[in-house]
Amino acid sequence: MNNAQVDGYDRKILSLLQADGRLTNNDLSERVNLSSSQCSRRRQRLEEEGLIKGYRALLDRERLGFPLVNVITVTLATHNPDNARRFADLVARLPEVQEAYALTGEMDYILKVVTPDLKSLSEFVSAVLLPHESVQHVKTAIVLQTLKETGALPL
Template sequence: MIEIDGFDTRILAFLQDDAAVTNQQLGERIGLSASQVSRRRQRLEESGVLRRYRADIDPASVGFTVVAFVGVALDAHSRQNARRFKDLVRGLPEVQEAHVMTGDMDYLLKVVVRDLAALAGFINEELLPHDSVRNVRSSIAMETLKDDNLLPFPAAM
């Protein structure tokens, strides 16, 4: 873990809002030179604080109209079974997020697919047949009220 100061926090807040911002633009906004911003940005990237840059694509506009949250209970609670399930999930492009949970389900998956038939196929052909899985419960999102995935940094000045 690296030490994050106020300048780093402001850099992260601005990048979170617009990852295409240049070092020059960032520097102007936070009061550092472009080279200082570049060094800090590189340090944040190398340390893993900045994990990646990507485009934020509206799923529905490119045909992915169904968002579902899928709870999965494992058949057996062993390291080997958990590892097999983790390997399965990492290879499924429909899975946008996967979380280990407490309570009556072991994992919660956020899944994005084109339609209900694709969701049925995903559950019935990918998840349920896998020998690590005991059962699956899904809930379909009817409407997304918020989907920004922004960390709650103080407002960038």
């Protein structure tokens, strides 16, 4: 779906839902000045067309025991598709990894990893990442302060 098929009402609905996915069609109706049934049809179309991929609860990471956020850069031992696939398979199995990106430049990957404490971070790096056959080098940085954290798109 291209942007031409998303009108101002759709953008407003998307913006409201990404701020609060629990809004009812009646709530949306009041905020976008459309009937509840129109909001329902639009929401269903946005879901069916994949613009709304799903709904989830935003959990309190610190209160649930994961106060440490870590940014880890990884360089692979060799640069071939099989090695990259093995590393991607590893990352997909690790619940501590919240985000993972393949990069251009010096490092091959950057990971956002949450851990309960420094000991857990050390074990994660030493027992999981470094021994993996695809990994050559790992560099870890601990986040001291989160200035902004959002998944919201600038609609």
